[in-house]
Each structure stands twice: as structure tokens, then as C-alpha cells.
Amino acid sequence: MTGYASAQQSPSQAGEGRGPLAVRLGIEIRSVNSRFLDLAFRLPDELRAWEPQLRELLTARLKRGKVEVRVSLESSDGDSVREPSVRMLQRLSSVQDAVRGWLPDAQALSVAEILRLGAAEAGGDIDWGTSLTELAQRVLTELLAAREREGERLAGMLLAHLAQLRALAQQARPLVPQLVEQQRQRFLERWKEAMHLAEGSATPEAAQDRALTEATAFAIRIDVAEELTRLAAHLDEIERLIRKGGDIGKRLDFLIQELHREANTLGSKSAALELTRISVDMKVLIEQMREQVQNLE
Numbered sequence: 001m002t003g004y005a006s007a008q009q010s011p012s013q014a015g016e017g018r019g020p021l022a023v024r025l026g027i028e029i030r031s032v033n034s035r036f037l038d039l040a041f042r043l044p045d046e047l048r049a050w051e052p053q054l055r056e057l058l059t060a061r062l063k064r065g066k067v068e069v070r071v072s073l074e075s076s077d078g079d080s081v082r083e084p085s086v087r088m089l090q091r092l093s094s095v096q097d098a099v100r101g102w103l104p105d106a107q108a109l110s111v112a113e114i115l116r117l118g119a120a121e122a123g124g125d126i127d128w129g130t131s132l133t134e135l136a137q138r139v140l141t142e143l144l145a146a147r148e149r150e151g152e153r154l155a156g157m158l159l160a161h162l163a164q165l166r167a168l169a170q171q172a173r174p175l176v177p178q179l180v181e182q183q184r185q186r187f188l189e190r191w192k193e194a195m196h197l198a199e200g201s202a203t204p205e206a207a208q209d210r211a212l213t214e215a216t217a218f219a220i221r222i223d224v225a226e227e228l229t230r231l232a233a234h235l236d237e238i239e240r241l242i243r244k245g246g247d248i249g250k251r252l253d254f255l256i257q258e259l260h261r262e263a264n265t266l267g268s269k270s271a272a273l274e275l276t277r278i279s280v281d282m283k284v285l286i287e288q289m290r291e292q293v294q295n296l297e
Contacts, residue, residue, distance in 0.1 A: 002031055002032050002033060002065075002147075002150060003029075003030075003031040003065075003143045003144075003146040003147040003150065004028070004029070004030050004031070004143070004146065005028070005029055005139045005140070005142035005143040005146060006026065006027065006028035006029070006139060007026070007027060007135060007138055007139050007142070008024050008025065008026040008027075008074075008135075009024065009025060009131075009134075009135055010023070010024055010025070011023060011025050011128065011131040023073055023074070024073070024074050025071070025072075025073060025128075025131055025132070025135060026071065026072040026073075026074060027069065027070070027071050027072075027132075027135050027136055027139045028069075028070045028139070029067060029068070029069050029070075029136075029139050029140060029143050030067070030068045030070075031062075031065040031066070031067045031068075031143060031147065032065065032066045033065065033066070034064060034065050034066040035064065035249075035253070036064060037059065037062055037063060037064055037065060037067070038065070038066040038067065039055055039058055039059070039067050039069070040066075040067070040068045040069070041054065041055070041068075041069045041071075042068065042069065042070040042071065043069075043071045044071060044072065044073050045116075046073065046128070047071055047073075047128055047132065050128060050129055050132050053129060053132065053133065054069060054071075054132065054136055057133065057136055057137070057140065058136075058140065061140060061144065062140075062144075063247060063249070064249055065147075069136075071132070084114060084115065084117070088117075089114070092109060092114060092117065096108065096109055151245075154292050155242050155243075155245075157292060158238070158242055158289055158292055158293070159239065159242060161285050161288060161289050161292075162235050162238060162239055164285055165231075165235055165259075165282060165285055165286070166232070166235060168278050168281055168282050168285075169228055169231055169232060169235075169282075171274075171278055172224065172228060172266070172275060172278045173228060175272060175274060175275050175278075176224060176225055176228075178272070182272075224265075224266050224269050224275070227262045227265050227266045227269070228262075228266070230258075230262050231259065231262040231263065231266075231282075234255050234258050234259050234262065235259070237255060238252060238255050238256075238259075241255075249293065252293045253290075253293055256286060256289055256290045256293055259282075259286045259289075260283065260286050260287075260290070263279055263282040263283045263286055264279070264283065266278070266279045266282070267279030267280065267283070
């Protein structure tokens with residue numbers, strides 16, 4: 001299911017006994033539809049070591065969806081750029097001179113590299129693992145709550161589609177006796193035709209067998225009662241799962257496939273234009289349900 005949640009906090013708030021720090025840790029999690037769980041992380045270089053920890057946290061609570069996790073570090077003192085200390089600049093200058101003494105062709109540090117190293121030094125004494133875990137737990141809880149609200153809306157939509165499918169099935173049931181009557185009339189026509197052709201060229205028994213064989217084959221071809229019964233059973237099971245909730249996405253995937261199979265067979269056996277229309281309407285609704293089911297866990 002789709003969803004979005006984000007939060008920020010100062011890393012010093014994640015542990016006890018730490019003074020305030022002019023750095024804020026931010027996490028945002030986006031989720032879009034996917035049949036499987038696909039995680040993508042966008043982390044600052046300083047926090048890449050904690051990606052496995054974040055991955056384990058998300059896989060424990062998410063089952064499906066394409067999920068993107070973005071982690072950011074920002075200055076919280078109102079300045080977009082944190083000025084490195086004089087002591088650090090002196091140390092970097094000394095280290096750079098030593099390196100270039102051995103490697104004259106080595107490039108000098110850029111301003112961006114110096115600022116990044118300064119930010120890393122500022123957060124060097126922070127327990128990033130604890131900070132990340134606590135903030136990620138909070139954001140993930142908010143994301144799950146958003147997904148749950150969307151799930152309730154999707155469940156209502158699916159239940160409405162189930163009601164429409166049941167109404168279409170009810171329209172199809174009275175057509176079956178009509179088709180049987182049509183089959184009976186066709187049988188009589190075939191019988192008369194067979195008796196006419198049989199005069200002088202075939203025995204009455206052979207003509208009767210021919211007519212009965214054709215009538216039986218036609219009756220079997222147009223009999224859709226079994227398909228309607230199975231379709232009703234699938235609809236009942238889908239409704240039961242939706243109302244039950246939980247990890248039902250993959251089971252619904254399978255049942256939607258079975259619904260489509262029955263509706264397709266209904267259309268292929270159709271001997272009346274009205275039944276063909278009902279089959280087409282059913283397949284449209286089922287396809288809409290298939291798209292929505294991809295959103296559910």
C-alpha cells in the first residue's frame with residue numbers, strides 16, 4: 001500500500017547524559033504498491049554502516065510494497081552550513097601537508113570535503129545506531145498507521161465490487177433455464193431434420209442417436225451453473241478474508257485469478273448475448289479488484 005511518514009529529532013535526545021548538538025537527524029519513508037517487499041535506502045555517508053540495522057527493522061514489520069527510506073543530517077542552529085572549528089582546520093592542514101609531502105600530485109581538499117569532514121567530527125561522539133533505531137521506529141509506526149487507514153478504504157472499495165459481482169451473478173442465474181429451453185427447441189429442430197434426412201438412408205434409431213448426441217453436447221457446452229456456483233464460493237471467501245484482515249494479500253491474489261477464470265469460462269460458454277455482456281462486466285470488475293489487491297498486505 002502507499003503511504004508516507006517523516007520525523008526529525010536531535011541525536012542528543014536519543015540517549016541520556018548528552019548535551020545538545022546543532023545537528024538534526026531526519027527520516028522519511030515512502031511506500032508504493034508492489035507485490036513483494038522492495039527496500040531502497042538513501043543514507044548519508046556517515047550513516048551507511050547502519051543500513052543493515054534499518055533493513056532488519058523494516059522487514060520485521062513490512063511484508064509488501066516498494067519502500068524508500070531517506071535519512072538526512074541537517075544543522076539545527078539556523079545555519080545551513082556548519083563552520084568547522086579552527087582546531088580541526090589546523091589538523092586538516094597538517095595532515096594535507098604530510099600527504100602531499102609524500103604524494104606531490106595529490107589534490108588539495110575542497111571546501112565541500114572540509115565541510116563534510118567537519119560535520120562528521122561534530123557527530124563523531126553520537127550513538128547513531130540508537131538514534132536511528134528510535135526515530136525509524138517512530139516513523140515506521142506512523143507509516144503503518146497511514147497504510148492501515150488506506151487499507152480500510154481499499155477494503156470498502158473491494159466489498160463494493162463484490163456486491164456488484166454478486167448482482168451480475170444473480171442476473172445470470174435466470175438465463176440458465178432460458179438457455180435450456182432454447183436448447184430443447186434446437187433439439188426438436190435437429191430431431192426433425194435428422195428424421196427427414198434419415199428417410200431411405202438411415203434407420204430411425206441411428207437418426208435418434210445423432211440428434212441425442214448433438215443435444216447432449218450442446219447442453220454440456222451451455223451449462224454455466226457450475227461456474228456460477230464456484231464464483232459465488234470465491235466471492236464469499238474473498239469477503240471473509242477482507243473482513244478478517246491480516247496478511248491476506250497473496251491469498252486474495254490467488255482468489256482473484258480464480259474469479260477471472262470462472263468469468264472467462266462463463267463468457268466462452270455463453271449461448272446468449274446477455275450472458276456475454278454479464279461476463280464482460282464481471283471481468284472488468286475483477287480486473288479492477290486485481291489492481292487494488294496489489295495494494296493490500
